[in-house]
Amino acid sequence: MNNKIKLVSVTGPTASGKTRLSVELAKIFDGEIISADSMQIYKGMTIATAKPTEEEKQGIPHHLMGFLDPEETYSVAMFVEDASRLIYEISNRGKLPIICGGTGLYVDSLLNNIKFSDEQRDEALCDELRKIYEAEGINTLLMMLRAFDEPSYERLKTERNPKRIIRAIEFYKTTGMTITEQINRSRLEQSPFEPIKICLNYRDREKLYDRINRRVDIMLEQGLLKEAERVLKSKLSFTAVKAIGYKELEPYFKNEKTLEECIEKLKMETRRYAKRQITWFKRDAEANMLYPDEAESFETLLAQAVELISLS
Secondary structure (H helix, E strand, O other): OOOOEEEEEEEOOOOOOHHHHHHHHHHHHOEEEEEOOOOOOEOOOOOOOOOOOHHHHOOOOEEOOOOEOOOOOOOHHHHHHHHHHHHHHHHHOOOEEEEEOOOHHHHHHHHOOOOOOOOOOOHHHHHHHHHHHHHHOHHHHHHHHHOOOHHHHHHHHHHOOHHHHHHHHHHHHHHOOOHHHHHHHHOOOOOOEEEEEEEEOOOOHHHHHHHHHHHHHHHHHHOHHHHHHHHHOOOOOOOHHHOOOOOOOHHHHOOOOOHHHHHHHHHHHHHHHHHHHHHHHHOOOOOEEEOOOOOOOHHHHHHHHHHHHHOO
16 A cells, blocks of 8 residues: 655746746645745745745745744755655645745755755864865865765766755765765665656746746845845855845945846846756656646646646
8 A cells, every 4th residue: 555645846947937836736736835945944035035925825825934044054954854744744634735946955855755864064164165165166166076976076067056065075074974875875765755746847948037037127126125135234044145136236235236237147147047947857757847838828737737636
């Protein structure tokens, strides 16, 4: 007998329409949503992270959103623990758990049952590695990683995410085990979840980029400048400081660049992030790709998603 918990994941790049689709699916299938966004977890970081409004939530419960102070760090291990607990709680209430978000590492670690040993952190080592990154660039970090963990190097060289590269180096230095070995060991235990994976993507990448550009303009109308100025004056953790939407505007507040230059930088960095997200999610052979730019309407897209869930 299959006792695995059925759940749905809705992933994809930023501005692809994940929130709207997940809310409608939750309404149809009596679900609750667990956010898998590494920046929407923070309090006060609302506009830049595209945190859904109460109106957009339409009364659907949303979890792991806006619960952490920005000066606090949050790890993928913490997410897996918190999200797993919520999946059991939601399922026990007779509801359908729906994972919605674009942080691929969070989603994959949760659904693939990646187990993390009690995390040992070496902040001094992290600071040292961050200084190396700032002084010499990401390639130096990648070469350090390659020296002892070739698979992680191959996995991370395209993504080029300094936070994850630093974490892989730190993990090895503090535990004596590579991240790759840890992942392989943890996968020996079968996942307790049975996910139906839906991933939004765009055949025409320019249409997604246009949505991103428009979203940034809307964020500015909603008060992004004021939020960014406040957040940049706050003490931010190493994880929170990575949020797109604040550091790109900092040169404007320092009178180093014009607002127009900073806005264009913000749009460019968001497009780059979306490209990295697409690369990440396309690697999952189990993901059911849906293309909003090919659907006649949102209702058509929703019907495709409903059929995938109903037939599973």
